Amino acid sequence: MRFMDVFAGCGGLSLGLLKAGCEGVVAIEKNPMAFETLKHNLIDGARYQFQWPSWLPKQAISCEDFLEGFGEKIRLLRGTIDLMVGGPPCQGFSTAGRRDPADPRNKMAEQYLELVKIVLPKFIVIENVSGFNSKFSEAKCSGCDEDHHFKKSYADFISGELSKIGYSVSRGKVNCADFGVPQNRRRYIIICSLSGTEGLLETLVDKRQEFLQLKGLPVARPVSVYEAIADLQTRGRELVENSDSNVKGFFEAVYKVPQISSPYLAIMREGFYGAPNSRRLPRHKLDTIAQFGRIQSESQPGRSLSKEARDKLGLKKHAITVLTKNAPSPTITTLPDDIIHYDELRILTARETARIQSFPDWFEFTGKYTTGGKSRRFECPRYTQIGNAVPPLLAEAIGHLLLEQAVCLDDGELNKTYKGPANATPEF
Incomplete structure (x- = not known):
């Protein structure tokens, strides 16, 4: 066909x-x-x-x-x-x-x-x-x-x-x-x-x-985000300079190939034995990390933060969700700060959003990671490419x-x- x-x-x-x-x-x-x-x-x-x-x-x-x-x-x-x-x-x-x-x-x-x-x-x-x-x-x-x-x-x-x-x-x-x-x-x-x-x-x-x-893949239940991205965690991993971006000062966690894979992860790895690209970690400020901690404590995982909680935390952003470890993610959008990791005080990497969208690890995203201001009308960086797919x-x-x-x-x-x-x- x-x-x-x-x-x-x-x-x-x-x-x-x-x-x-x-x-x-x-x-x-x-x-x-x-x-x-x-x-x-x-x-x-x-x-x-x-x-x-x-x-x-x-x-x-x-x-x-x-x-x-x-x-x-x-x-x-x-x-x-x-x-x-x-x-x-x-x-x-x-x-x-x-x-x-x-x-x-x-x-x-x-x-x-x-x-x-x-x-x-x-x-x-x-x-x-x-x-x-x-x-x-x-x-x-x-x-x-x-x-x-x-x-x-x-x-x-x-x-x-x-x-x-x-x-x-x-x-x-x-x-x-x-x-x-x-x-x-x-x-x-x-x-x-x-x-x-x-x-x-x-x-x-x-x-x-x-x-x-x-x-x-399992028939009686959905695939969870943990099954999709657990091997991409950063806690306990060595951080090195990000290697696939022209912007200096960003880091990524050294990738370790898991010894045991979930059925979903086996599909994502699909005969690919290296480290996937697009693993650049966000460069959060200390007060942002602290705010993420407060958001996690006030949120119901898997559900968008309530208006009451947003008002309490002084947040103007309308949509922000902390992932539930053992459930599917909410809809991946083009805005990386819509979702917070279930176990780490950060937003997701581009590769993690790609995993949740079911892009295999051999699929390489190109170009800049994010854009802002008036450029958003014309540019389609990695997070946007993934969210729109x-x-x-x-x-x-x-x-x-x-x-x-x-x-x-x-x-x-x-x-x-x-x-x-x-x-x-x-x-x-």
């Missing part, structure tokens, strides 16, 4: 599909930092390489520029792409944000649809935040251009457009923890089939136990499902399965 990944980020979706046995062809990502990590690991990686077309430069590009600059070449991809995946940027309709229907990032989902009409893949997977299916209020829509579809959810809008093109659409929310990811990360998934196959999302959920057994384990489960469901469509079958208006054809 040949796939293209649109709004690919650092490659979480692509990695899972490749591990399932799919073949990558094209990845579209406009941020140079995220694309460099993707290219380093998967496009030109030591373990995986995309079958990249000769006419497309291996560089960051937006979906809009891809459509405008390579229109004729893209048309040649029709009939060669079995699967198109992608998670259009969600900030405009995330319930964690301001839900601005005029946010130009919402338009990227429509560019995704235009690409679908040209390539017409057999299957489509769209992953996004759970708020993807929440409706915009009409009050916020006043004054917006083309605001008619903002009165319903963006998921409704996209699903309706895909149905017009001819796809059977299956959609709903899943918790990544149900697929072995040590994280309660609830996402909205849309899975579409051009062959008329119905209920693919329901089939994915039904097959979760089969997938967990295939991976050797689709957990590869969930993507691998989707890949296994679609490989089983794959149907080879020739031109005649394609005409038979097109479900648009009887007197219309897709707009290519």
Whole structure:
């Protein structure tokens, strides 16, 4: 199954599909930092390489520029792409944000649809935040251009457009923890089939136990953060200067390969015998460390710090959670100070967040670790790359499902399965 990944980020979706046995062809990502990590690991990686077309430069590009600059070449991809995946940027309709229907990032989902009409893949997977299916209020829509579809959810809008093109659409929310990811990360998934196959999302959920057994992961309980990151602790370890950052003055703990691995850690190590990168420790001030101690004493592990506790500690930050050792993590975000380690007075390292997102240790993140100020609008450092990614384990489960469901469509079958208006054809 040949796939293209649109709004690919650092490659979480692509990695899972490749591990399932799919073949990558094209990845579209406009941020140079995220694309460099993707290219380093998967496009030109030591373990995986995309079958990249000769006419497309291996560089960051937006979906809009891809459509405008390579229109004729893209048309040649029709009939060669079995699967198109992608998670259009969600900030405009995330319930964690301001839900601005005029946010130009919402338009990227429509560019995704235009690409679908040209390539017409057999299957489509769209992953996004759970708020993807929440409706915009009409009050916020006043004054917006083309605001008619903002009165319903963006998921409704996209699903309706895909149905017009001819796809059977299956959609709903899943918790990544149900697929072995040590994280309660609830996402909205849309899975579409051009062959008329119905209920693919329901089939994915039904097959979760089969997938967990295939991976050797527990079925009756979720994977805990302790199983995911215990070997990355710093207490009792020698600290040395961090080796994978251009910024001096940071340290990392010397990594010791564990003698005994949990089933989850065995997947993360996956034949990799060295020390994973991105283990740079935060450089906390003494009063910050002391504050972390107070937060741990006032918090209910696994739950975001209550407003009463925040007021008592004089905290302005709204979301801060101390991990529960023997439970999954809350959702990993792009903000590293949202979560405090369960046993050490610090935030997590980038590698620890990657483990919780189910990125294996051989996968190397590139670029700066963090950014701030106005640069946050343009840069995508390591913590952001990881927080924005689709957990590869969930993507691998989707890949296994679609490989089983794959149907080879020739031109005649394609005409038979097109479900648009009887007197219309897709707009290519």
